[in-house]
Amino acid sequence: MSHTNALWLQCGACGGCSMSLLGYEGTNLLDAFDSAGIHFLWHPALSETSGRPVIDLMIDIVSGKTKLDLLIVEGTPLLGPNGTGRYQMMGGSEKPMITWLIELAHKAKYCVAVGSCAAYGGIPMAGDERLEATGLQYQSRQIGGLLGEDYRSGSGLAVINIPGCAPHPDWIVETLSCLADESLSAQDFDPEGRPLAYFGHLAHHGCPRNEYYEFKASAAEDSDQGCLMENLGCKGTQALGDCNIRPWNGSGSCLQGGYSCIACTMPGFEDPGSPFLETAKIAGIPVGLPSDMPKAWFVALAALSKSATPQRVRENAHSDKIVHQPTRKKATN
């Protein structure tokens, strides 16, 4: 099998996507890339090479001397100030990162945005407007971004988006591996370029608090076990991603950790319009309703399920541990 050449670059990034990547399990990351035939020309966290040879490598890619199969971008492209890109210069090159990105993206067979920053702009979108933060092909929900709506990589695909803050390492490693063996085509992505294998799900799927959700037995305090949607800002019913089906760091997930989904896989998550850990409501009804659910039905079902809530569920919802066990059926003769 011939090598798939990959180059990983960090824009306005916290580095969390790379750190999540290192946490890939099953086998370790290095063996996983080996197995997929992915050869990193350069990765900022893993490679020996620093300095001039890195810049020379990028020059060779742009000139066509070195082939680039996977351009992988982490972090927010920064266009500012005034479109100059000078808020992020590529170290050692005296050239803005965005200029490099545009040149490299037009040489790459696939262009992959890892994390919500590279995909949509992410957290830096919420700050100083002078940054002119954007994603690679989206600026928040708006198509366009750094590379423009019409951009296609050498494969004919638009930018592939693996959102999340940070994304699950499986999402990154498996998607890159599938691209390396050319087993993904346009039909495997949703209209926004997300791999359907993961983003055909909602974070709500597999939520460990499912019974509390069913009965609208809601948490009032941050330590309560009840459903976090009604009061504490949980957006799991609206956020794409198989987060609660796929364990994080062995056994975790945001909900397993006892806190709300903040929809970090979604464009615009950085500015929910209300505090992250509170549910915005109008007339007592959450503004953000579960995906595909008509409001009238939600209200009717919520009222019905609240009135049907077993005492066990109601009491456990307002405790930090199980105080009421499920009733055991008595043995019959």
Add this chain to the structure above:
Amino acid sequence: MSRKIIGPFSRVEGHLEIDLNRNGPSVVDAQVNSPMYRGMETILLDRAPMDALTIVPRICGICSVSQSVAAAQALAKLSDVSPPKNGQLVTNLVLACEMLSNHLTHFYLFFMPDFARDIYANRRWYNNALRFQAQRGNAQAEVLDARNRFLHMMGELAGKWPHTLALRPSGTTSTVHAAQKRKLKTILTGMRRFLETTLFGCPLNDMLALKSRSDLHTWAKEGRGDLSFFIHLSEALSLDKMGKSQSVLLAGGGLPLENKKLFKQGIFKEQHFAPLPVDKINEDISHSFMAGATMQFPQNAKNDPDLDQNNAYSWCKAPRLGSDRCEVGALARHVINGHPLFCDLYAQEGSTVKSRIFARAWEMAFLVDAMENWIDQIDPNAPFYTPFTPAQNGQAFAFIEAARGTLGHWIGVEDNKITNYQIIAPTTWNFSPRDQAGQPGPLESALEGAPILSGEDDPVSVQHIVRSFDPCMACTVH
């Protein structure tokens, strides 16, 4: 004399560029810059105070928990609440887990690979260094496996890593039942085994029993682990003289439990211990791409990016204690803790590539020991969280010790909106640019005199010195 810009740097967190003046066989002086600005503090303005818990971890993906803990502590002081004992224990475990996994990642994946570079190919020890070669050495895969098994503690206690929301001003949203306590112990035992067999090559207690520099060298002579190999390298390459930083040592203190802190707060200046005079902490922006008064105090500073400032060469501000530059990190905190091994090592060798790297590695043994004790103290039947109402007005600050050193958060709130948020991160101290007196930052001064081997374009000594501080540029220029 010739000038040389080195960048980008791999195996450092974030973006780094160094401008060197070199003359013959050594570096004359250096300017350090992180060429990227995100303005994280301005994102926090006008938001509800508790939103800091979501935003600040995203400053940095490698020490995200340390940012969360500092924000939670600042918010706790603002609202005059504190976690119940269980909440403090879980917070400490999550932070210590991040510190330890950061140290492990730094030693094996970021620092040691430089000794497997071609430039050392004719050295006697080179074949032993190949174990650390980037991406290909045996140690790389072993460490990733050990690190990931250890990070299962994050899955148990923090939901995920990086970027958790489990850590709150008044405790944790996660709880621990009796069986989970057992699981935490098992995870920690896995890390203990790895450290004992691979890094130290001896029981952790032997490491913790070292009391002096001569103890250390006696231990290293017989050592079988990767750390004793590093001590041998230090002798072969004079790493005990390389990258000497002569700065005031500073520790903000951290990992509290019931009125005691695992890391004390204080400074070590001119061979004397002293309390940390918090009100003397200021940030000098004379060489930063920032507009405004040259000297700013974090209680009421502004962040106004301006690329046209005269003399500016860095996005990093220059924190100073009065007019002193300060070094923070594992070495600083163990000297300030008064540990005899580090007091002796520092007195004899100062802060160098060797002592900084060794202190960080040794701290892994120290943390495992503390973590075992904390797990034992968790009471599954007691609360982990205290309900509270966040204060809507006021000012507060908090210091913690993160993997790379002291992290300070300052918050100001009016009418339930954040009006000021300032962060001084560990690498902001260590990688600060010059101040108005022209005094270079700790790394800049440590690079002066760095040796250049014949035929070197990018001196490998610069790579060692830079990484010996374990820089986190994402935090530095947030």
